[in-house]
Amino acid sequence: MTSFTEENYLKIIYxxxxxxxxxxxxxxxxxxxxxxxxxxxDMLRKLSEKQLVNYQKYQGxxxxxxxxxxxxxxxxxxxxxxxxxxxKLGFNWDEVHEIAEQLEHIDSEExxxxxxxxxxxxxxDPHGDxxxxxxxxxxxxxxxxxxxxAVGQHVVMVGVSEHSPTFLQYLAKIGLxxxxxxxxxxxxxxxxxxxxxxxxxxxxxxxxxxxxxxLVKSIKN
Amino acid sequence: MTSFTEENYLKIIYxxxxxxxxxxxxxxxxxxxxxxxxxxxDMLRKLSEKQLVNYQKYQGxxxxxxxxxxxxxxxxxxxxxxxxxxxKLGFNWDEVHEIAEQLEHIDSEExxxxxxxxxxxxxxDPHGDxxxxxxxxxxxxxxxxxxxxAVGQHVVMVGVSEHSPTFLQYLAKIGLxxxxxxxxxxxxxxxxxxxxxxxxxxxxxxxxxxxxxxLVKSIKN
DNA sequence: ATATTTTTTTAGATTAATCTAAAATTTATT
DNA sequence: AATAAATTTTAGATTAATCTAAAAAAATAT
Numbered sequence: 028m029t030s031f032t033e034e035n036y037l038k039i040i041y042x043x044x045x046x047x048x049x050x051x052x053x054x055x056x057x058x059x060x061x062x063x064x065x066x067x068x069d070m071l072r073k074l075s076e077k078q079l080v081n082y083q084k085y086q087g088x089x090x091x092x093x094x095x096x097x098x099x100x101x102x103x104x105x106x107x108x109x110x111x112x113x114x115k116l117g118f119n120w121d122e123v124h125e126i127a128e129q130l131e132h133i134d135s136e137e138x139x140x141x142x143x144x145x146x147x148x149x150x151x152d153p154h155g156d157x158x159x160x161x162x163x164x165x166x167x168x169x170x171x172x173x174x175x176x177a178v179g180q181h182v183v184m185v186g187v188s189e190h191s192p193t194f195l196q197y198l199a200k201i202g203l204x205x206x207x208x209x210x211x212x213x214x215x216x217x218x219x220x221x222x223x224x225x226x227x228x229x230x231x232x233x234x235x236x237x238x239x240x241x242l243v244k245s246i247k248n
Numbered sequence: 249m250t251s252f253t254e255e256n257y258l259k260i261i262y263x264x265x266x267x268x269x270x271x272x273x274x275x276x277x278x279x280x281x282x283x284x285x286x287x288x289x290d291m292l293r294k295l296s297e298k299q300l301v302n303y304q305k306y307q308g309x310x311x312x313x314x315x316x317x318x319x320x321x322x323x324x325x326x327x328x329x330x331x332x333x334x335x336k337l338g339f340n341w342d343e344v345h346e347i348a349e350q351l352e353h354i355d356s357e358e359x360x361x362x363x364x365x366x367x368x369x370x371x372x373d374p375h376g377d378x379x380x381x382x383x384x385x386x387x388x389x390x391x392x393x394x395x396x397x398a399v400g401q402h403v404v405m406v407g408v409s410e411h412s413p414t415f416l417q418y419l420a421k422i423g424l425x426x427x428x429x430x431x432x433x434x435x436x437x438x439x440x441x442x443x444x445x446x447x448x449x450x451x452x453x454x455x456x457x458x459x460x461x462x463l464v465k466s467i468k469n
Numbered sequence: 470a471t472a473t474t475t476t477t478t479t480a481g482a483t484t485a486a487t488c489t490a491a492a493a494t495t496t497a498t499t
Numbered sequence: 500a501a502t503a504a505a506t507t508t509t510a511g512a513t514t515a516a517t518c519t520a521a522a523a524a525a526a527t528a529t
Contacts, residue, residue, distance in 0.1 A: 053507055054506065065507085066488070068509080073485090084508070085495065085506080125356075138347055141337040145337055251515080253515080274476075285477060287516070289478050290515095291517095306525065
């Protein structure tokens with residue numbers, strides 16, 4: 028029905044679309060599929076004929092409901108296999124992606140359901156990413172506040188619970204953006220302020236007041 | 249290195265070659281790959297260029313050592329995955345072939361070795377077929393005599409331990425051929441003779457003397 | 470031993486997925 | 500708003516795996 032290649036395109040369009048919330052550009056897809064824009068154009072026309080995407084020339088692409096269902100099935104398989112590789116076969120969480128990229132295309136509904144059961148119906152993969160259920164429904168994400176994170180932990184910023192412009196402008200000014208990686212370096216006992224590092228940049232001080240309003244996702248290490 | 253398709257050809261050539269012991273014909277390969285002879289000719293030329301087979305036009309094909317090593321790796325993976333599907337996921341032994349046909353092409357040495365360990369280094373798959381080790385070495389086959397088989401068991405005839413023409417002619421006469429499926433229906437206590445059935449054919453009486461000389465492989469059910 | 474049949478190979482097309490180079494469209498800049 | 504720059508699409512090729520139809524070789528039967 029859908030080829031290995033088509034499934035990869037759908038998965039990538041799903042991910043890009045989830046990030047931006049709007050149409051996905053040809054170039055963005057080309058970058059992740061490791062192909063050229065010309066190849067992407069061809070494939071988008073084909074996926075469009077198959078009713079898997081809505082595609083208007085020069086206007087970017089979006090998944091149809093059908094396309095999203097297919098993408099979610101692939102993502103479900105990918106993440107379940109990652110759990111299997113880590114929990115059952117003892118791989119490290121950073122060694123499993125490439126293998127799961129292959130396993131995600133194995134075609135058998137029965138296999139997926141039995142694997143899910145064998146693994147105890149996990150809700151998150153070893154990277155903390157949520158595993159869609161049979162119907163494509165994602166589990167609730169269990170984000171934490173940065174203020175709850177222990178020293179030494181590595182997290183990704185996934186949102187804020189305070190939405191005032193002042194607060195958001197402040198975040199932009201100190202370099203805290205959605206998706207940035209944060210390592211908690213130090214916790215000051217007296218005022219609960221944090222010293223954190225952001226990738227290469229010099230360390231940053233964050234007050235408890237600010238930390239309470241930052242939603243983060245922890246990254247296993 | 250070797251594509252999905254090439255691996256399937258090598259696997260099929262291995263199996264045909266193991267049965268006949270000599271060169272494999274183009275048509276025989278075409279039948280099992282579900283393609284036409286013309287396609288097989290093309291592929292044999294290609295596999296020959298890659299040093300995976302020895303192929304002389306019109307003279308049939310044989311695996312090289314390299315080709316056999318690749319085929320055995322695929323067979324190893326196929327049979328290990330079948331054990332996984334039956335032992336861990338609870339599939340019936342007759343439901344797993346199609347899924348294993350896909351899983352056998354997943355490319356990761358590390359995965360195969362860890363799977364083998366996870367399964368407890370099984371020597372035979374759920375159909376009783378031997379699983380080659382990492383180096384492509386098949387375990388000793390543990391055939392049984394028909395006389396040792398319990399009532400209700402389903403076996404396949406794989407050989408004889410008496411090779412006299414009289415005996416072999418007798419077998420042919422009563423319809424016992426290599427590869428035929430036998431179900432043990434009844435055991436007569438007083439002379440240890442058996443009543444067995446062979447597929448659709450009417451039941452057959454076999455003396456203990458004959459049963460002792462029939463090598464069979466049991467089939468899990 | 471010749472003719473017929475069967476098997477196998479070659480020649481020429483087809484499909485899926487990709488590419489490069491050129492043309493078309495959209496976005497950004499003066 | 501006109502032009503320049505960037506993005507996207509089309510046109511035309513390429514590669515892997517397959518096909519049909521025709522030619523060549525081998526096996527079989529008279």
